[in-house]
Amino acid sequence: PNLDGYLFRIYLLSRTVVLLIAMYGATVGKSSLLKIEACTNQAICAILPNNSFYSPFLKYYFEGISSYLVSLSSGSARDNISQETIKNHTVFSPATFSEQKKLVALLENIDRKIVLNREINRNLPLAA
Numbered sequence: 001p002n003l004d005g006y007l008f009r010i011y012l013l014s015r016t017v018v019l020l021i022a023m024y025g026a027t028v029g030k031s032s033l034l035k036i037e038a039c040t041n042q043a044i045c046a047i048l049p050n051n052s053f054y055s056p057f058l059k060y061y062f063e064g065i066s067s068y069l070v071s072l073s074s075g076s077a078r079d080n081i082s083q084e085t086i087k088n089h090t091v092f093s094p095a096t097f098s099e100q101k102k103l104v105a106l107l108e109n110i111d112r113k114i115v116l117n118r119e120i121n122r123n124l125p126l127a128a
Helices: 055-064 066-069 084-089 095-128
Strands: 017-020 031-035 044-047
Touching: 017 055, 031 055, 044 084, 055 066, 055 095
Parallel strands: none
Antiparallel strands: 017 031, 017 044
16 A cells, blocks of 8 residues: 555644654655654654554654665755655555554564663673
């Protein structure tokens, strides 16, 4: 499926988990999850949660394709991606919301282990 109908550039976001993707400048293609009420400007594309996509899954997905999105960018001094580029992108995802949640749980577990491993590596010289 693609994100058509679920993607909006909005200025006031409700109190729900919303995926934000930077469309302009040095952070083009970067994504983040917004978990508080906030305002944004036209440089941010907000993807509202729905029954087809789990927002944390979409964050991992768009992190994985950020280089690809940047390769589609246009602009002379700074890279820009359009909301249309994001909206028309087909998202390859597990078939069900439940499967997306399971995949996110696995990826979050791996992320925690990476952080722990980095902390252990940072402390190794202190233990010697």
